[in-house]
Amino acid sequence: MSIGITAIGALPRNHVALKNPAKFFESVADLAAEIFAPFFSSARIADDHALLQLFPNASEVSISLADDGAVELEATTSPVGAGYHMLVAVLIEGIQKQLGVQWSEVSDETDFYQSKNDQAVREAFIGWSRALANSLLSHEVDGVPGMAICMSVGERFEHPAAYITPFGPATSVDMRFRADSDVAAGAWMPWMDPAPDARTILTAAKSLMWCGVVWRPVDPDDAPDAELAPHRAMMQALDLLEAAYELDPELDYPWHEWLELLECADEERDIIPTVDARAAATPEPDEPIGYRRHDMTILLPFNASITVPGELTHMLTEEAWLAAGGSCSIHITPFSSSDDSERPETAAAMLDEAWEAFMSDFEGEEIGEPFNFIGNECAGRARHRVAPPDEPEDAGAADDDGGPTYLTQGIVAVPGSFLYCTLMYTDESEREWAERCFKSIQLRRSGGDAVTGDQ
Numbered sequence: 311m312s313i314g315i316t317a318i319g320a321l322p323r324n325h326v327a328l329k330n331p332a333k334f335f336e337s338v339a340d341l342a343a344e345i346f347a348p349f350f351s352s353a354r355i356a357d358d359h360a361l362l363q364l365f366p367n368a369s370e371v372s373i374s375l376a377d378d379g380a381v382e383l384e385a386t387t388s389p390v391g392a393g394y395h396m397l398v399a400v401l402i403e404g405i406q407k408q409l410g411v412q413w414s415e416v417s418d419e420t421d422f423y424q425s426k427n428d429q430a431v432r433e434a435f436i437g438w439s440r441a442l443a444n445s446l447l448s449h450e451v452d453g454v455p456g457m458a459i460c461m462s463v464g465e466r467f468e469h470p471a472a473y474i475t476p477f478g479p480a481t482s483v484d485m486r487f488r489a490d491s492d493v494a495a496g497a498w499m500p501w502m503d504p505a506p507d508a509r510t511i512l513t514a515a516k517s518l519m520w521c522g523v524v525w526r527p528v529d530p531d532d533a534p535d536a537e538l539a540p541h542r543a544m545m546q547a548l549d550l551l552e553a554a555y556e557l558d559p560e561l562d563y564p565w566h567e568w569l570e571l572l573e574c575a576d577e578e579r580d581i582i583p584t585v586d587a588r589a590a591a592t593p594e595p596d597e598p599i600g601y602r603r604h605d606m607t608i609l610l611p612f613n614a615s616i617t618v619p620g621e622l623t624h625m626l627t628e629e630a631w632l633a634a635g636g637s638c639s640i641h642i643t644p645f646s647s648s649d650d651s652e653r654p655e656t657a658a659a660m661l662d663e664a665w666e667a668f669m670s671d672f673e674g675e676e677i678g679e680p681f682n683f684i685g686n687e688c689a690g691r692a693r694h695r696v697a698p699p700d701e702p703e704d705a706g707a708a709d710d711d712g713g714p715t716y717l718t719q720g721i722v723a724v725p726g727s728f729l730y731c732t733l734m735y736t737d738e739s740e741r742e743w744a745e746r747c748f749k750s751i752q753l754r755r756s757g758g759d760a761v762t763g764d765q
Contacts, residue, residue: 311445313395313420313438314386317402319413321379327409331375334409335360338373341404345397348553349506349514351546364398365390365501366517366546367462367476371398373405381411389439389460389476391499392420392432393506399423432502439495443488446473461521464609467601468617474601476517508558515550518543519567519599524621526636527574540623544575552581565589567599607750608633612644614722614729617750619743638735640747646727646756657689660723665691668721668730674698677716678741681749688753692720692731694741718744722751729753 321327327334332355339353339362346364354361359374369386383402387395399422405411416423420434446459458466459475471479477500487494496502500513522543551568554561565588572582602620609615610631618624618640624633633640645664647654654660674695682691697715718733718741729751733744 311438311442312386313388313434314384315395315398315402315419315423316385316417317381317383317405317413318415319381319406319411321375321381321411323379325379325410327375328377328379331358334375335373337409338362338405341408342371342401345401345404348511348546348550351542364401365394366514366543367521368394369462371401388435389442389499391496391501392428392435393501393503393510395420395431395435396422396428396504428504432496435499435502436492436496439498440489440492443485443495447482447485447489466607466609467521467620468605468607469601470604476521477513478516478520478599479597508554508561511550511554511557512561512563515547515554516564516599518547518550519564519571520601522602523547523571523600524602524623524635525570525574525600526621527576544571547571548575548577548579552579555581555584563588564595564599565592566594570598610642612729613727613754613756614642614644615752616640616642616747618747637737638733638740638744641732641734642751643730644727645730655725657687657724658684660725660728661689661691661721664721664723664728664730669693669719674717677738681745683749685753687755688722688724690720690722690748690751692718692745692748694718694744697734714738716741716744718748720748722748722753724753724755727753727756 321334327337335353335355338360339355342353342362342364343350349365350363351366352363354370358376359372361370361372363370368390371383371385373381373383375381383405385398387398399418402413402416402423406413418424420431421427422431442459446457456467456469456471457473459473459480461467461474461476467474469479472482473480473485475498477498488498489495500517501510503510522540524540524544528541528544548568548571551563551571555563565585568585569589572579572585600620604620605617606620607615607617608624611626612631618633619635622633622635622638622640624631626632630641630643632642647660654663674697676693676695678694680691680693682689695717697717713736716735716738720731722729722731731748731751733747735741735744
């Protein structure tokens with residue numbers, strides 16, 4: 311259940327944008343950045359569409375342009391709020407007035423685009439929030455924490471709260487208040503008035519701190535492409551915190567986490583003495599902001615998932631999935647049988663076949679005990695070792711201090727496919743983490759149900 315706006319239209323024939331779609335999407339992004347400042351953070355532009363991040367952790371707004379000039383925009387505006395919804399309507403009107411798109415149909419679930427009735431759209435969002443809370447309470451399962459609410463697909467945070475939301479964790483008591491009260495239901499969403507206020511800006515900053523920030527100094531050498539999003543989240547959170555403070559210095563700011571962000575960013579900012587003093591005068595929180603202070607489970611694009619420390623950043627290449635952060639990295643490559651008629655019929659047989667092909671030349675000093683594990687339908691096996699002196703550089707994860715590099719390498723298999731996994735770390739004490747991480751891998755048969763590699 312969600313609230314949103316869909317607009318369908320077209321560019322006039324012979325419009326210049328039809329010869330240069332990229333320029334059209336850039337113009338849309340520029341307009342969005344102007345309307346949604348200071349919340350706008352990114353535009354991902356492809357050949358025939360663009361995805362715009364207008365508010366932290368909101369669903370990206372998509373706009374597409376076909377060869378014949380057809381244009382379609384889709385925006386989900388819950389759970390950010392009524393004010394955000396109204397400004398998306400302003401963006402749609404701006405695209406028509408400034409970029410020449412003629413909308414033939416605009417479907418607005420609150421009717422705001424046609425009526426411009428502020429109160430009606432607020433009531434629609436409050437009703438949505440209360441209905442969502444009632445639905446969650448009616449389906450609540452005792453003892454099962456961490457239910458994700460309005461969170462992006464692909465990452466699941468392992469946080470002890472009952473509910474995980476873009477604006478922080480919530481308890482069952484919080485959800486009951488929202489189900490029973492218009493005030494509580496509206497207060498949960500950060501942007502309910504047409505113009506964003508200091509609270510809206512502060513909540514946007516906290517949303518980035520909860521979901522996007524990795525709570526460590528960001529090192530571009532870890533995984534350069536993957537570090538862009540966390541670094542951007544950190545910098546934007548700092549900018550938003552300052553913007554909110556300038557509007558209203560009396561709000562309840564997360565002083566300790568703000569100071570930690572400043573230390574991680576290692577930037578000189580005029581506000582540092584103020585944040586330092588306020589943090590010193592404020593008790594430390596029992597549970598600091600940041601889902602990524604805990605483990606997180608990531609859905610991999612090849613019928614698998616893995617649970618890793620939240621401080622890791624990750625990226626997908628054409629051949630493998632990579633994660634890195636601090637002193638460790640993970641490299642997972644998928645393989646599948648080319649001939650179904652000859653593929654092993656069991657996970658164990660597939661594992662044995664892949665092990666012989668990939669692990670027979672296992673070099674370096676083996677340490678500890680190798681381990682096997684059997685899941686529902688999959689099987690895994692791995693070994694720990696110290697890499698030969700010349701291997702880390704070739705593997706792309708050399709220890710800058712010249713110390714040894716430790717590896718946990720192995721295979722997780724189901725009939726017909728397997729994952730070749732390498733975990734690298736520079737402290738031997740992290741071997742326990744590496745084994746736990748390896749055993750967390752879940753692998754599914756193609757078109758089948760999820761299976762787990764844990765015992």
